[in-house]
Amino acid sequence: MKTRLEQAGISPTLSVGEVARRAGVSVSALHFYETKGLISSDRTQGNQRRYARDVLRRVAFIRVAQRVGIALTDIAAALATLPATAAPTRADWARLSAAWRADLDERMAQLKKLRDTLDDCIGCGCLSIDRCRLRNPYDKLAGQGAGPQRLWVGRRSLN
Amino acid sequence: MKTRLEQAGISPTLSVGEVARRAGVSVSALHFYETKGLISSDRTQGNQRRYARDVLRRVAFIRVAQRVGIALTDIAAALATLPATAAPTRADWARLSAAWRADLDERMAQLKKLRDTLDDCIGCGCLSIDRCRLRNPYDKLAGQGAGPQRLWVGRRSLN
DNA sequence: TCTTGACCTCAACTTTACATGAGGTTTTAC
DNA sequence: GTAAAACCTCATGTAAAGTTGAGGTCAAGA
Numbered sequence A, B: 001m002k003t004r005l006e007q008a009g010i011s012p013t014l015s016v017g018e019v020a021r022r023a024g025v026s027v028s029a030l031h032f033y034e035t036k037g038l039i040s041s042d043r044t045q046g047n048q049r050r051y052a053r054d055v056l057r058r059v060a061f062i063r064v065a066q067r068v069g070i071a072l073t074d075i076a077a078a079l080a081t082l083p084a085t086a087a088p089t090r091a092d093w094a095r096l097s098a099a100w101r102a103d104l105d106e107r108m109a110q111l112k113k114l115r116d117t118l119d120d121c122i123g124c125g126c127l128s129i130d131r132c133r134l135r136n137p138y139d140k141l142a143g144q145g146a147g148p149q150r151l152w153v154g155r156r157s158l159n
Numbered sequence C: 001t002c003t004t005g006a007c008c009t010c011a012a013c014t015t016t017a018c019a020t021g022a023g024g025t026t027t028t029a030c
Numbered sequence D: 001g002t003a004a005a006a007c008c009t010c011a012t013g014t015a016a017a018g019t020t021g022a023g024g025t026c027a028a029g030a
Helices: A016-023 A027-035 A055-067 A072-079 A090-124 B016-023 B027-035 B054-067 B072-079 B090-124
Strands: A138-140 A150-152 B049-052 B138-140 B150-152
Touching: A016 A027, A016 A055, A027 A055, A055 A072, A055 A090, A072 A090, A090 B090, B016 B027, B016 B049, B016 B054, B027 B054, B049 B054, B054 B072, B054 B090, B072 B090
Parallel strands: none
Antiparallel strands: A138 A150, B138 B150
């Protein structure tokens, strides 16, 4: 007997294939995220994955964060602050979001600076000297956990 | 006999070590950039690299571009539009800059959108549906060359 | 029931962007 | 003129973020 959700085509849990299709990522990527602890699943008797619906939110978050250049390990660290047991509340997400706000602000500022001054800055040669703010590869990260941390904005870790 | 520049500690060409120190990258990275065609050098009798001073500008450009998530192959393509023979003029850099402007604008907009709406968008679940603009992984790239091209903003190529 | 498509694990491969080390040569500084 | 520091090439290694494939199991529809 199907629930009303199921009759409406909405099952209470999702298979990998469903999540892959709906989140726009590959099945292997989902497996990979699971090995890295970014998402988790229950299993059926037959050992197949069944995801709670909030996995879609998590995966969306992962992709968006990756898109702004944040490494999976850092995303994992952030996601680890969400309750693993139940669907995170809005407040949980908001807290996580706040933790990243300073970092996102920094990235934005850098990008804006790059965009606004690329002509002048490169043209005048200031990119070639050490003091140019665009060239300074380090900056502060919002205290995520304890103490100050370093952020290499390129492709490295936040830690 | 040294030139006045040399007497002032400014030699007309730079060794790898010098470039590495001044540009804040490793020697092996410079070698690597050279194999990928992002920079080039003359050689001494003894086969050691000697760089023209504009290599500093190029390397600075490379790092900044990488920082905003652009892949080396794309950076190489952009740098290939600069004159290889002589030091690029300000206009050369400006042209290159203009070619990237739309892309940088897009990235900025995405980042801003992410920052501004992370709370609401994630909290309300809109990140989990397909229509959310933050989740749309494709967008247009400023015509760099001929015809429209696709941009996967994550870590993939611009092409 | 039975078959076909979706899943499972695990190992091996891929790409990007370098780093490291061996073994040998050049420059520079005294 | 010699020794140390810097450089050279080439091969191999590394980390991140997956992908691909083999060999086998599960589940849903006719």
